Amino acid sequence: MARTSSQNQNEKNKIANWVIRSFVSRDxxxxxxxxxxxxxxxxxVSVVFILVNQCLKNGSDGMFEHSQxxxxxxxxxxxxxxxxxxxxAYDQLDMLFYRLYSGSIPSILVHHMILLVCFTLALYRNVTINYLILTLVCELHSIFLHVRKVRRMAGIRSAKSTIVRxxxxxxxxxxxxxxxxSHILITIKLVVDAPKFEKGVELPLALFGMAGMNFINVGLGIDLFNAFKRERNPQKNSDHHGE
Structure with missing residues (x-):
């Protein structure tokens, strides 16, 4: 069931890809x-809906208990x-096919690999589903990462612009x-509840996954800060490259 559902979603991503290529841009x-x-x-939107819906239906008591x-x-x-x-799965293949990454060990490919391993195993075994939903709260931030990239592609780069600010x-x-x-709190929760896990791959895989995510977050924060500095001081950055 998990495999079929994921395949269906992959097909939907391909459709979205085709629509954008056909009617918006081929880049x-x-x-x-x-x-x-x-x-x-x-x-x-889905994660917020799931959490709010759960709170409204059953209350927040026990919502974040280990068993849940x-x-x-x-x-x-x-x-x-x-x-x-x-x-x-789609994004990993798309980036590999079009070489939309940089560096000898691209963090984005590592990020996707970690998630694919954790998600696929969780869906197959039907365990830690709610834990993984909590990790997806980070997609709220991903929205603005992608918006920034699209905005720069559209030529809106002025740091004085209200939109940019x-x-x-x-x-x-x-x-x-x-x-x-959110990722730090999830990691702490895993460590605190470690004795409650049964023997198996769930805990080691979860700890490995969150360690990887936190490590990637540090790198992302550094990249974000550097990008912020470049946009705040475009002239200085231009002069530096001109030397």
Whole structure:
């Protein structure tokens, strides 16, 4: 079932890819970023809906208990995870096919590989679904990462622009709270609840996955800060390259 659901979501991502290529732009980077923005938006809305729906139906008491996070599955959580799993599979292939990455060990490819392993195993075994839904809170930040990329492709780069300023405020807020803090809290929860896990691959894989995510977040934060400095001082950056 998990495999079929993920395949269906992969097909939907391909359709979105085709629509953007046919009617908007054929530039591989623009298409990839647009599909990524679409995914981040849909998943962010879905995760918020899942959490709010769960609170309204059953209350927040016990919602984040170990038994719920590991063995339970909130309503719509499985479908949302399948959607993301399909997207990450598509995105990994798309980036490899069009070489939309840089560096000898691209962090984005490592990020997707970690998620694909964790998501696929969780969906197959139907465990830790709710834990993984919580990790997807970070997609709120991904929205603004993709918006920034699309905005720069559109030629809107002035640091004095209100749009750019608002975007950077939202970018930093979501990076700190939706991505960094949420992943740190999930990691702490895993460590605290470690004795409650049964013997198996769930805990080691979860700890490995979160360690990888936190490490990637550090690198992302550094890249984000450097990008922020470049946009705030475009003239200085231009002079530096001209030397």
């Amino acid at each position: 591989p980077l623009f298409v990839n970023t647009s599909v990524s923005l679409l995914h981040s938006t849909i998943i962010s 996070l590991v063995g339970g599955t909130w309503e719509w959580a499985y479908a949302a995870l399948c959607f993301s799993c399909g997207y990450f 608002v975007e950077w405020v939202l970018n930093w807020l979501t990076f700190i709270f939706a991505r960094s803090l």
